Amino acid sequence: MAEFTSHEQADIIFMYGRADGNASLARRLYQERYPNRRVPNVRVFSNTYRRLSESGIHHAEHAVNPGRHNVNVEEQILAAFEADPTTSIRVVARDLNLSIWKVWSTMHNEKKYPFHGTGVQGLEETDPARRIRFCRFLLNADIDDAWFLKSILWTDESKFSREGITNFHNLHEWADKDSNPNWKKQISFQRQFLINVWAGVIGRTLVGSHILPDNLNGQNYLEFMINDLPMLLYDAEVPILDTDRPITFQQDGCPAHLAVSVREHLNRCFPGNWIGRDGPIPWPARSPDLTPLDFSVWIRVKELVYTTEITTREELLQRIEAAFEIMKQEMQMKVTTTEVRNRCKKCIRNDEGHFEHQQ
Template sequence: MAYIEEKVNCVLWLAELKSTTAVRRKFASHYKREAPHRNLINNWMKKFKETGSILDKPRSGRRRASEETVAEIERAFEQNPQKSVRRVSAELNIPKTTVHRILSIKLHKYAYKVTTIQMLQEEDYYARLDFCQLIKSKIENSGTLDKLTFSDTATFHINGIVNRHNCRIWGTEKPQEVRQHETDSPKLSVWCAIRKSCIIGPFFFEESTVSGESYLAMLQNFFIPELQRLHLLNNTVFQHDGPPCYYSLPVQQFLDDTFSDQWIGRGGPLDWPPQSPDLSPLDFYLWGYVKTVVYASKPSSLDDLKARITNAILSVTEQQLMKVFTKFENRLEQCIAQDGGYIEF
């Protein structure tokens, strides 16, 4: 949209230069953005010749927002950037469309989604940096990327974990914000493993809270048989990260017996660095993708939720997995470049 000054200059330049092409060049050079179409410039000149002004005639439609209205809306969001447009509209008795338009056009504010991140302690930076350097070396020297098998458990609620679509913070710059959310809706605990060539799972735990015993039983009765069926058991570097029950002595003993020194996790041959979901393909890709598909509409039951999760995971292609593991390599590089710093999802 052209401003009044820009229209006036276009008319003056056209009177001087006699060419819309020359006017458009001068406009782009002067304002450092794309020039208006030549038809618009000709229309402004025509209007000026006919009426003596480039301004539109007063309209009977929507009135322009006053400076006082703009200031009221700005104060409302300065006091609480997390307020919704609907709430400010009700408080100030201003239409929602007007509030949204002023935020975007007049105040140049944007609605940022809330992202949950892990807080890193000083020692975490060193652990992350050492891990990334070691894995990068293994990938380059021994083809570890094709063997890496990341695993994780996620919880899916009938009504969703966090309604991120309705969670916004208004501001001119991206804020650093942490928000916690809990829900007591019916839920499923889902385990999955991902590697460059395939996904193993999903596996649904019968109980809502996974114990060390149920986790070990899943490894013994589901995961290992699947690796054997796919002829991958001897070509796997297993990674897991989760609650303390995953690191019980029976679980660690089983992993030692099964994978020897080829597994990553707390108490294992190679520790998984703390507070590092940004390095796990399940966290930075799979769970987000699955939840987007699953919660496109509200599941009607736990059986419906289970079917949606299964179908979403089955829809992931091998090409997508290859891109995900390329992104994993990129994240290793970024983490090293940031001395172990956190990488945004």
């Protein structure tokens, strides 16, 4: 950006103030007032105001700008980020008594960019070996039987609340640079409600949704398995039901799933052919990244449910039902085949078992 004299910058700030912070209007006012001058780019108005607000220093040729083109200062900035790559521009600026603009521009010129981390499930000491063992079993079974992955009924429960899951890093509203909408999202409501939703997926067929009791235990989960699950599979028109091929039932290690009566029922309905904790095919604990419900279905459903704020339990139920209808149309076979294979391979390649940060 071309430099402007102190007098020109004072006029730029004056016009920016007259325009009440509207940079486009400020540029027009400046052009009308000073027709014989070069007209600054619209960004100059807001940038000049920001620099002056943050550091009290302008960019005129004769201005004294401590830290500008100062190799020692730039080395201090880079050293601060090298010592702690997770620190922030604001913290470094405060510690080195510099403007935020100076720190940001130094990092930008050095082609340094902030990368956000990925939250992963905490693992116990014995978890990685069990996860890798399970992944190898799936991959080998898939090689031996091309229909194996397509015949797994993956199941899971997820709770939906009034607040939903809020990731403020991804919350934003696009607007003109000089027109901050200052929008807000309400959280921490005094009047709360919670809905426990069960769903399953087999091949490209989404089964459910079905509302379970808020406090799931072995008894009411068994009642669901006996009374509701067969009808849900029938209503979903699961293609495999019209063949002689058995379904492989999968569930995670939720306490309700571990009830003796539940496991006895699974042994009767899916003899030697169900995946779960203490099942004939052991499910590795703390492995939501391996089930399509967690890495695909719930993410998309909640994205649809929480597009806008929810005020009543009835509205939340309607949103969940509508989201599942959309998801049933969007569901693709590759989620339960290609994506499962890829995740199993990545889990094996990473000795720790974590791989979602590389997705």
